[in-house]
Amino acid sequence: DVKVTQSSRYLVKRTGEKVFLECVQDMDHENMFWYRQDPGLGLRLIYFSYDVKMKEKGDIPEGYSVSREKKERFSLILESASTNQTSMYLCASSGRQGSYEQYFGPGTRLTVT
């Protein structure tokens, strides 16, 4: 089975802190994604990556950056956390050929105070 893991289930940070969310997948998938999930808004794509060192902005990239130095790892960075970034963050991965189903990690609930 595909396994996507995220470094933390719950995080509490202060306004202005730099925050790193880590995601690792074990299925050699080319594509990786970061979403944030808020009630009533569904999943919104922050950034995605098609390959190592490649990244593209999603629908809501402002205030975020990403890093993909290795194929299995995709990091989301909040350069200076703000209270409006309090949310659930979900990482996903998918293969490039054929099917496009995404496999999700368990999520990180981030609270910025």
Add this chain to the structure above:
Amino acid sequence: AQSVTQPDIHITVSEGASLELRCNYSYGATPYLFWYVQSPGQGLQLLLKYFSGDTLVQGIKGFEAEFKRSQSSFNLRKPSVHWSDAAEYFCAVGSYNQGGKLIFGQGTELSVKP
């Protein structure tokens, strides 16, 4: 613009009753369609998917969905709901020319009455 709409924010059904969750999409290309389920505090799990062929697809946990191109719909059904089906359900759509990106609906929260 491409979009996915789940008209029902919250649905309550009795245990043992049938279930239908609605999903409508607006997409220019031939769509790939998915239903995911999310239990409280968890990530999303794939229930079923449609790429081509038979428009009625079977998934895990006794769920099925039917693709109706003329109605731009991909509704999820289950003949008899179990209390453990209480969760949030997301419809998603993608296509070959979007690479791996998916567009998700807003989600439908399902409650099950004993």
